[in-house]
Amino acid sequence: MLRQAPRFLLSRASMRWRRPFSTDLPAETPADSKFVDTWKKSIPNIEPPKTPSAFMTPRPPTPSTIPSKLTVNLVLPYDSLLSAKEVDMVIVPATTGQMGVLPGHVSTIAELKPGVLSVHEGNEVKKYFLSSGFAFIHANSVADIMAVEATPLDQVDPSLVQKGLAEFTQKLNSASTDVEKAEAQIGVDVHSALNAALTG
Structure with a gap:
């Protein structure tokens, strides 16, 4: 029984690899x-x-x-x-x-x-x-x-980004609850990334 185990596992593995990837399946129109x-x-x-x-x-x-x-x-x-x-x-x-x-x-x-x-x-x-x-x-x-x-x-206003970054940084420094800190941190992250994109 144990001698046949490797052969059984190998055959199962080969069957698994023969299955098509999801991207190989025929394209279908989204059904809403x-x-x-x-x-x-x-x-x-x-x-x-x-x-x-x-x-x-x-x-x-x-x-x-x-x-x-x-x-x-x-x-x-x-x-x-x-x-x-x-x-x-x-x-x-x-x-x-x-x-x-x-x-x-x-x-x-x-x-x-x-x-x-x-x-x-x-x-x-x-x-x-x-x-x-x-x-x-x-x-x-x-x-x-x-x-x-x-x-x-090219449609982003750099001055508004700087203003938003300053506002969210101030909110983050003055936040007292976890929710306020999380919301302010998201604002800082987004405006920091925007600022880096515009200046870099």
Whole structure:
């Protein structure tokens, strides 16, 4: 019995590795119809809210060769800033550090911290400031970036950033409860990252 155990485990392992990755599965259109139907039955006089999947196109299948471009989706809870945009590279502000993503990048999920998302297309670099979120890098060279808030960096007013940083720093120094400290610390972190993005 024990002699057959390695063979049994090996056969189980090989079966496991033959299963397709989630990114290799056929692309399907996001199905929000059940939610919408339930919403319309419950609250017929109010339009149902849109979910992030409503702004995204179905994911294409994994190509057999590495494509020359990376397809990027930048989605907010209420909008889509980039939809199936083909670029050369993106650099995302992951909590583990700046992470560059090229076509053919290994599948990854990265938590995002306040910082700059750089979108490289030829010689042009477009920068967005992200408050937080997640980046989903798929094996088919598609990057889905979900952010809580995002804005083009060139639309940020440096004077307001300095003012906000001073206000939240003062709140942090005078905070008396854990909740006040946490809220002030978030404000300091976001404004510090904004300030670094603008001055760096």
